[in-house]
Amino acid sequence: MREVFVIGCGMTKFDRHDDKNLMDLSVEASLRALDDAKPKDMKVDSVYFANMMAGELTYQTAVASALVDELGLLPAGAQRVENGPASGGSAVKNAFMAVASGVEDVVLVTGGEKMRHVPGDRITDLIASMTHPTAEYIHGVTLPSLAGMLTRLYMTRYGLTREHLAKVSVKNHMNALKNPYAHIHQAITLEGICLSGAAEVNNPLIADPIRLYDCCPVTDGAASVLLCSRNKLGEFGQNPIRVIGVGQATDTHAVHERKDPTVLNAVRISAERAFAMAKLKPQDIDVAELHDAFEILEIAESEDAGFFQKGTAHKAIDRGETLIGGRLPINPSGGLKARGHPVGATGVAQIVELTWQLRREAGERQVKGVERGFSCNFGGFGNNVLSFVLEAV
Amino acid sequence: MREVFVIGCGMTKFDRHDDKNLMDLSVEASLRALDDAKPKDMKVDSVYFANMMAGELTYQTAVASALVDELGLLPAGAQRVENGPASGGSAVKNAFMAVASGVEDVVLVTGGEKMRHVPGDRITDLIASMTHPTAEYIHGVTLPSLAGMLTRLYMTRYGLTREHLAKVSVKNHMNALKNPYAHIHQAITLEGICLSGAAEVNNPLIADPIRLYDCCPVTDGAASVLLCSRNKLGEFGQNPIRVIGVGQATDTHAVHERKDPTVLNAVRISAERAFAMAKLKPQDIDVAELHDAFEILEIAESEDAGFFQKGTAHKAIDRGETLIGGRLPINPSGGLKARGHPVGATGVAQIVELTWQLRREAGERQVKGVERGFSCNFGGFGNNVLSFVLEAV
Numbered sequence A, B: 001m002r003e004v005f006v007i008g009c010g011m012t013k014f015d016r017h018d019d020k021n022l023m024d025l026s027v028e029a030s031l032r033a034l035d036d037a038k039p040k041d042m043k044v045d046s047v048y049f050a051n052m053m054a055g056e057l058t059y060q061t062a063v064a065s066a067l068v069d070e071l072g073l074l075p076a077g078a079q080r081v082e083n084g085p086a087s088g089g090s091a092v093k094n095a096f097m098a099v100a101s102g103v104e105d106v107v108l109v110t111g112g113e114k115m116r117h118v119p120g121d122r123i124t125d126l127i128a129s130m131t132h133p134t135a136e137y138i139h140g141v142t143l144p145s146l147a148g149m150l151t152r153l154y155m156t157r158y159g160l161t162r163e164h165l166a167k168v169s170v171k172n173h174m175n176a177l178k179n180p181y182a183h184i185h186q187a188i189t190l191e192g193i194c195l196s197g198a199a200e201v202n203n204p205l206i207a208d209p210i211r212l213y214d215c216c217p218v219t220d221g222a223a224s225v226l227l228c229s230r231n232k233l234g235e236f237g238q239n240p241i242r243v244i245g246v247g248q249a250t251d252t253h254a255v256h257e258r259k260d261p262t263v264l265n266a267v268r269i270s271a272e273r274a275f276a277m278a279k280l281k282p283q284d285i286d287v288a289e290l291h292d293a294f295e296i297l298e299i300a301e302s303e304d305a306g307f308f309q310k311g312t313a314h315k316a317i318d319r320g321e322t323l324i325g326g327r328l329p330i331n332p333s334g335g336l337k338a339r340g341h342p343v344g345a346t347g348v349a350q351i352v353e354l355t356w357q358l359r360r361e362a363g364e365r366q367v368k369g370v371e372r373g374f375s376c377n378f379g380g381f382g383n384n385v386l387s388f389v390l391e392a393v
Helices: A021-037 A052-059 A061-070 A088-099 A120-128 A143-158 A162-176 A190-194 A196-201 A230-235 A265-278 A295-304 A313-318 A343-358 B022-037 B053-058 B062-068 B087-101 B122-130 B143-159 B161-174 B190-194 B198-202 B229-237 B265-278 B293-304 B313-318 B343-358
Strands: A004-011 A048-049 A076-080 A106-113 A206-207 A221-229 A242-250 A288-291 A373-381 A386-392 B006-010 B046-050 B077-082 B106-113 B205-207 B221-229 B241-250 B288-289 B372-381 B383-393
Touching: A004 A021, A004 A076, A004 A230, A004 A343, A021 A061, A021 A106, A021 A221, A048 A061, A048 A088, A052 B053, A061 A076, A061 A343, A061 B241, A076 A088, A076 B087, A076 B241, A088 A106, A088 A221, A088 A242, A088 A373, A088 A386, A088 B077, A088 B087, A106 A343, A120 A143, A143 A295, A162 A295, A162 A313, A190 A196, A190 B077, A221 A230, A221 A343, A242 A265, A242 A343, A242 B062, A242 B077, A265 A295, A265 A373, A265 A386, A288 A343, A288 B077, A295 A313, A295 A373, A343 A373, A343 A386, B006 B022, B006 B087, B006 B229, B006 B343, B022 B062, B022 B106, B046 B062, B046 B087, B046 B198, B046 B343, B053 B062, B062 B077, B077 B087, B087 B106, B087 B221, B087 B241, B087 B343, B087 B372, B087 B383, B106 B241, B106 B343, B122 B143, B143 B205, B143 B293, B161 B190, B161 B293, B161 B313, B190 B198, B205 B288, B221 B229, B221 B343, B241 B343, B265 B293, B265 B372, B265 B383, B288 B343, B293 B372, B343 B372, B343 B383
Parallel strands: A048 A076, A048 A106, A288 A373, B046 B077, B046 B106, B288 B372
Antiparallel strands: A004 A221, A004 A242, A076 B077, A106 A221, A242 A386, A373 A386, B006 B221, B006 B241, B106 B221, B241 B383, B372 B383
């Protein structure tokens, strides 16, 4: 298997972009990644476009070949990957294999989503179309409702409190203040979102026990990485970052079929697979980008990826271990909570953040001494998960 | 790069399936491919689901991980590939690279589409959503209209007549009569669809100059292939067929931007790439499955893939060269015209037919002495094309 490197990366600001469509955003992120790579010539073999809802929300299908044309990269190959919120990671995995196989040498992966132009309840409903159609969706199950139930289980079984959730949210908002690409630039405090009285006013209930600040926003945006093989490194100007571990796993579609719903099996197995390929252990990781569409997911994923024992991550949060400067900084980018979550872009944006961190280009949010990063891109309610390990070269 | 083999294949009957949904059809085709492979144990590393319109037509997203669960293949990886009508070929290409890279050993590719439960004009409109949104779609361009204009150009420039188109259609209907999986089991005659008087009655105009029998039907169905690496061949019971060439290329999104719209650049380049990987030439091919969503496309693709000089395929048709028993049988399956065109399934169904032909299991439609087959899966109006070369082992 050939080695695979990230040689360029870029993203749009994650935001509400009323003046740009999906293609505008995706072109912008792609061009930033291509520029960043400082190529001697612009030969790209293939483009992967990660996107969940182009057909449903913008009435455009087969968007990958359209993007290739917009970028002036004809006749490069093109494929759109749709794996719900795991679309980005899935596209990166497939691009990795294209290069690793030797079929292609230089591959662009762009994830993008345009969501803010439709009402929020339409988005919540459309995202719920990835739940089980007869066991979940038809009964009114939504992603926030599943996150609410997982949170309740954590509270009853492991002693998680609302304060722990709020601490994750406060951390991610604080990190996002240092990330110019983040959607939400707003400092929040534990007191402001968590104290009785303040919570009712500032932090309304979404799906008991989770509240507004336990959930990511709806965001427009795109992110992009350029991958290449070792023999092509000389054709680019940037510091390469090596992708040393890739893992993917699936779990039951209906959450109620899992023996213990607090265990995210697909996170566990995909992380094991990524660490096995990388010949590393969770303890070797210096920074992690986790998929906190809901804050409970950052907590649960950090356990199932192997960074903390099941049911103990909230104690590590109390000790400040996941802050920038802590033992294992999680989501220095601000995470989905505050960087935002343009669904198809998220898995790619995680790789962009790790690349910046490993290149020591993360500015005020730079984690000191990072050599290896980990990302977890979580599809459905954990039924399709991608894990990656990246290393500075 | 590791060798890649088709070790199992299967499909549903292509038809109108009012009693089955997308998942039912996709499970059926997948289980047939898995059964056909006669595995010693049922370990599949990853599943690719090719599908264009699950979200739009069945309100289910992230269908790939759902399919893995339905098949009992957890925790296998899962990705849905959406590339319009090239979704199937694109999924096969990515599965090929997963095995070729060494990341995965056994990979299932299933293409499926459920389309007949919505009105035909909705389907035509939704398929038109892959045309250029501001240069084509907004002006009322549909795929039949683009095919009509291409046909007209062929008539003016190369001397193509309505009889030539009708001969392709008659051939494909005749072949489909010998294919139990084909959607349309109906013998048609040149006189019945082409003679003045008869044409007006039996073969109504769709987009001048093309008529009903120049277009494929709207079809429900699914098709599936199981790919594996050489080191896994011993774990299966069937004759392997080797995938020796894979090529993909894109062309301008808007058709009017092409210097000569009668030249399908992406067909030409993707075929060249597939033949280069296979170290073969078009003359080495014994049977071809081409993407005749419209009969003009079978003619144009057969030229741009390199089987005939541009503007001469209709003369080969007059000589009967593309009939079963001719010099290069094209679409022994019946093609999209008569086997049918469940959009996401088509590129996979082409590989299924080639596998059956190369295994000498194609029954009454078996092409004699076949050693190598070629397929062309055509996305958009030729802006994303995949070509494959398969060889008997």
